[in-house]
Amino acid sequence: QPVLTQPPSASGTPGQRVTISCSGSSSNMGSYSVYWYQQLPGTAPKLLIYRNSQRPSGVPDRFSGSKSGSSASLAISGLRSEDEADYYCAAWEDSFTSPWVFGGGTKLTVL
Amino acid sequence: QLQLQESGPGLVKPSETLSLTCSVSGGSITSSSYYWGWVRQPPGKGLEWVGSIYYTKNTNYNPSLKSRGTISVDTSKNQISLRLTSVTAADTAVYYCRLHVSLLNSAFDLWGPGTMVTVSS
Numbered sequence: 001q002p003v004l005t006q007p008p009s010a011s012g013t014p015g016q017r018v019t020i021s022c023s024g025s026s027s028n029m030g031s032y033s034v035y036w037y038q039q040l041p042g043t044a045p046k047l048l049i050y051r052n053s054q055r056p057s058g059v060p061d062r063f064s065g066s067k068s069g070s071s072a073s074l075a076i077s078g079l080r081s082e083d084e085a086d087y088y089c090a091a092w093e094d095s096f097t098s099p100w101v102f103g104g105g106t107k108l109t110v111l
Numbered sequence: 112q113l114q115l116q117e118s119g120p121g122l123v124k125p126s127e128t129l130s131l132t133c134s135v136s137g138g139s140i141t142s143s144s145y146y147w148g149w150v151r152q153p154p155g156k157g158l159e160w161v162g163s164i165y166y167t168k169n170t171n172y173n174p175s176l177k178s179r180g181t182i183s184v185d186t187s188k189n190q191i192s193l194r195l196t197s198v199t200a201a202d203t204a205v206y207y208c209r210l211h212v213s214l215l216n217s218a219f220d221l222w223g224p225g226t227m228v229t230v231s232s
Contacts, residue, residue, distance in 0.1 A: 037158070037220075044207055044222035045150075045158065056219045088158050094213060096146060096165035099173065105157040 002026040004103035011109040022072040022089030029070035032091035039086045084110045113137045115223035133191040133208030146211040151204035
């Protein structure tokens with residue numbers, strides 16, 4: 001299973017576009033789908049992106065995800081103060097036999 | 112609309128067994144699209160997948176637990192349980208019950224609010 005590496009921090013100003021990277025460590029990352037979660041302080045994580053680039057119902061289109069090879073990224077456009085949160089990538093093979101692997105998380109600060 | 116609520120002892124002594132329950136309201140917990148599981152978060156740290164259960168009996172655990180974990184489903188009570196043996200301070204965390212629903216053209220997650228577990232004598 002892959003090990004996922006995220007930058008510990010990221011920042012941007014309101015209205016800006018920011019990206020958060022998620023790098024997988026193994027060649028079999030290609031068989032995994034990438035998921036992105038947002039965790040506001042003191043709350044449970046919320047799913048933002050599933051299967052690399054799909055948004056669940058209710059997630060604004062300011063959030064977008066992409067994956068290429070063993071790396072993925074989350075982009076947030078039109079940054080807002082309420083986007084300040086921790087963001088986690090996760091990988092899963094869409095199978096009950098697959099483990100879930102989480103990245104270490106990125107703290108996003110809106111300046 | 113399903114709702115999840117974790118419950119547990121709050122404080123567990125080292126070497127003892129931790130037992131957590133996730134009570135589900137608002138619908139059935141059995142579906143071929145449902146992946147139930149537990150995710151934990153040590154204080155000030157990131158998320159760690161503990162394990163998952165699919166279709167009431169297919170389980171999968173984080174290898175880092177070294178076979179200490181057991182997840183089960185009680186359909187009569189609409190509950191998902193986690194049992195973690197031989198706990199140490201490293202098991203201190205907020206434990207979240209999570210439902211991941213994977214459909215052909217969509218997916219979503221439901222999470223409980225989490226329950227804090229402290230391992231200490």
